[in-house]
Amino acid sequence: AQKITQTQPGMFVQEKEAVTLDCTYDTSDQSYGLFWYKQPSSGEMIFLIYQGSYDEQNATEGRYSLNFQKARKSANLVISASQLGDSAMYFCAMRPVEYSGAGSYQLTFGKGTKLSVIP
Amino acid sequence: EAGVTQFPSHSVIEKGQTVTLRCDPISGHDNLYWYRRVMGKEIKFLLHFVKESKQDESGMPNNRFLAERTGGTYSTLKVQPAELEDSGVYFCASSLLFGQRNEKLFFGSGTQLSVL
Numbered sequence: 136a137q138k139i140t141q142t143q144p145g146m147f148v149q150e151k152e153a154v155t156l157d158c159t160y161d162t163s164d165q166s167y168g169l170f171w172y173k174q175p176s177s178g179e180m181i182f183l184i185y186q187g188s189y190d191e192q193n194a195t196e197g198r199y200s201l202n203f204q205k206a207r208k209s210a211n212l213v214i215s216a217s218q219l220g221d222s223a224m225y226f227c228a229m230r231p232v233e234y235s236g237a238g239s240y241q242l243t244f245g246k247g248t249k250l251s252v253i254p
Numbered sequence: 255e256a257g258v259t260q261f262p263s264h265s266v267i268e269k270g271q272t273v274t275l276r277c278d279p280i281s282g283h284d285n286l287y288w289y290r291r292v293m294g295k296e297i298k299f300l301l302h303f304v305k306e307s308k309q310d311e312s313g314m315p316n317n318r319f320l321a322e323r324t325g326g327t328y329s330t331l332k333v334q335p336a337e338l339e340d341s342g343v344y345f346c347a348s349s350l351l352f353g354q355r356n357e358k359l360f361f362g363s364g365t366q367l368s369v370l
Contacts (some may be wrong), residue, residue: 139296168356179257180345180361187356227295234353236313240279240297242359 137162139227139245146250148217155202156212156248158227169210170242171201174224183225186210187232192219214250222252258278258362260346266368272334275365279328279348285309286319286329287349287359290343300344303329304352336369343367 138161148154160169171183186194186201194201202211210229213219227245234240259278267273279286288300300319301311304324314321318337323329333340343366347359 172361178263178343178363180347180364182358182360185356185358237310240310241302241313242297243299244289244297245284245293246296 137164137167137228137229137231137243139243141225141227141245141248143248144246146230146248148214148221148250148252150219150252150254151216152215153213153215154217154250156214156225156227156250158245160208160210160227160229162208162229162231164231164233168230168232169201169203170228170230171199171212172226173211173221174226174247175220176223180226184212185220189232217252219252219254222250225236258346258348258360260344260362260365262365263363264366264368266370267336268370270335270339272332273336273367275331275333275344275346275367277329277331277346277348277362279346280350280360282305283350283360284326285349285352285357286323287347288329288331289345289347289361290342291364292339297345300331309352318367333367336367338369341367341369 158189169186173181223245228244230244261276286303291297299313302309303323320332343364345364347361
């Protein structure tokens with residue numbers, strides 16, 4: 136079984152500042168993938184970044200980077216130079232790398248963090 | 255390129271009624287997923303289609319839920335009869351390649367279902 140914990144229900148950040156959204160996970164899988172999604176007020180879930188447990192380097196995608204600490208089982212999302220458009224819900228999720236039958240390959244989500252960017 | 259489209263965006267029904275949600279995946283995506291978020295809880299997996307076949311339906315809560323994907327294109331999720339606990343946001347997602355390590359799921363905007 137997998138579990139994702141996002142301990143920050145809500146966060147505030149000043150525009151142009153950096154912000155870190157926390158995500159810790161628990162899994163018995165040897166190989167797994169970690170995902171971050173953004174959900175703006177429009178409702179659509181937007182893929183942001185992916186980190187494989189087997190990747191040697193932390194993932195980066197533009198202003199998004201993932202601070203992956205495998206031993207601590209954490210995969211925090213760092214957003215640099217926050218913009219007003221970054222205000223949204225952010226979900227951390229994980230999934231095993233290998234499909235091993237029904238029920239094994241689904242994304243497990245955290246409860247999300249609501250980020251508000253202040254002008 | 256059109257994204258994942260879900261219809262309706264909102265649905266308000268009474269307990270005992272039937273509701274059908276529709277999802278149009280991105281063209282060419284064989285994989286289609288349904289997820290649900292009940293208020294205050296995590297987003298949970300419901301089921302996964304590969305083309306028209308159900309690859310995994312382990313997340314379907316009970317037999318009041320019926321999902322179909324005729325012809326491997328759009329999918330419908332029917333709830334009959336609806337109960338109060340079925341209220342929530344139903345998300346559909348699609349992806350191109352199943353089993354890829356960083357398989358990217360493209361989500362729709364969801365259907366907000368309210369059962370009164």
